[in-house]
Amino acid sequence: MTLIEARDLTKKFGAFRAIDGITLSVSEGEFVSIVGPNGAGKTTFVNLLTGLLRPTSGSVLFKGENIGGIGPVALAERGMARAFQLVQIFPQMTVAETLATAVVSRRKISWRMLASVSEDADVQRRVGEVAIAFGLEHRLQTPSRLLAQGEKKLLDVASAFALEPEVILLDEPTSGVSTAEKHGLMKTLVSAAKSAGIKAVILIEHDMDLVAAYSDRIVALSEGRVLADLPPGPFFADAMLIETVIGKRRAH
Numbered sequence: 139m140t141l142i143e144a145r146d147l148t149k150k151f152g153a154f155r156a157i158d159g160i161t162l163s164v165s166e167g168e169f170v171s172i173v174g175p176n177g178a179g180k181t182t183f184v185n186l187l188t189g190l191l192r193p194t195s196g197s198v199l200f201k202g203e204n205i206g207g208i209g210p211v212a213l214a215e216r217g218m219a220r221a222f223q224l225v226q227i228f229p230q231m232t233v234a235e236t237l238a239t240a241v242v243s244r245r246k247i248s249w250r251m252l253a254s255v256s257e258d259a260d261v262q263r264r265v266g267e268v269a270i271a272f273g274l275e276h277r278l279q280t281p282s283r284l285l286a287q288g289e290k291k292l293l294d295v296a297s298a299f300a301l302e303p304e305v306i307l308l309d310e311p312t313s314g315v316s317t318a319e320k321h322g323l324m325k326t327l328v329s330a331a332k333s334a335g336i337k338a339v340i341l342i343e344h345d346m347d348l349v350a351a352y353s354d355r356i357v358a359l360s361e362g363r364v365l366a367d368l369p370p371g372p373f374f375a376d377a378m379l380i381e382t383v384i385g386k387r388r389a390h
């Protein structure tokens with residue numbers, strides 16, 4: 139089943155075409171990585187897919203409905219969440235409070251009632267579940283400013299998961315995290331996505347080892363266009379393609 143569909147999508151900033159006629163769809167069960175050199179249009183594309191930007195022309199459908207420019211709150215209500223967008227991490231809030239905020243916002247409980255509902259057993263149970271899925275259960279009472287960089291990233295993504303989305307979009311979730319920590323972080327994300335029943339993951343990632351390890355499908359963008367849309371096998375077999383996309387060859 140098709141979840142997301144971009145049809146002849148174009149986004150211009152002034153006269154500059156950041157996205158130049160992209161058509162592609164993402165189906166249930168897919169893990170799609172979006173790769174490409176700096177400035178290729180990856181973030182702009184995801185901003186269009188998540189309704190943060192309105193396309194100059196073309197359309198974005200989520201479960202058959204046009205979501206161009208609808209914004210993150212309406213998008214989450216329809217079942218798509220994006221890490222780093224909807225729930226801001228406030229440094230003074232604890233991990234438990236941050237996750238409770240996400241759970242509560244998903245349940246459309248008014249913000250005025252937040253103080254009382256965050257004590258709510260149902261909210262607390264959900265916070266506990268999400269914390270366990272992300273290995274943050276021993277950090278629940280820690281203010282987020284005291285978390286390690288990798289834990290902050292996990293909390294970012296955990297907050298998006300707490301919104302109970304069907305599709306999740308991750309724009310470089312491992313940026314700023316040490317190479318040693320990256321694989322552990324991705325493993326946690328992927329197993330959390332599976333246990334949460336997430337139907338599709340779209341990942342923007344520069345680290346080709348991670349892309350190779352987790353993707354079912356790799357979409358390479360260059361100058362706002364789709365250069366290739368392949369499974370990892372054929373993608374990594376094409377040295378010319380890798381060279382163009384990354385500017386260097388993969389180590390092995």
Ligand SMILES: Nc1ncnc2c1ncn2[C@@H]1O[C@H](COP(=O)(O)OP(=O)(O)OP(=O)(O)O)[C@@H](O)[C@H]1O
Pocket residue numbers: 151156174175176177178179180181182183
């Ligand atoms: N709001 C904007 N106004 C003008 N130009 C923009 C805007 N947003 C992006 N661009 C331009 O569009 C192009 C694509 O940018 P985008 O951020 O989507 O690239 P990217 O593939 O995500 O790059 P990176 O790997 O560096 O994150 C770039 O040339 C960028 O300068």
Ligand SMILES: [Mg+2]
Pocket residue numbers: 180181182
């Ligand atoms: Mg980007």
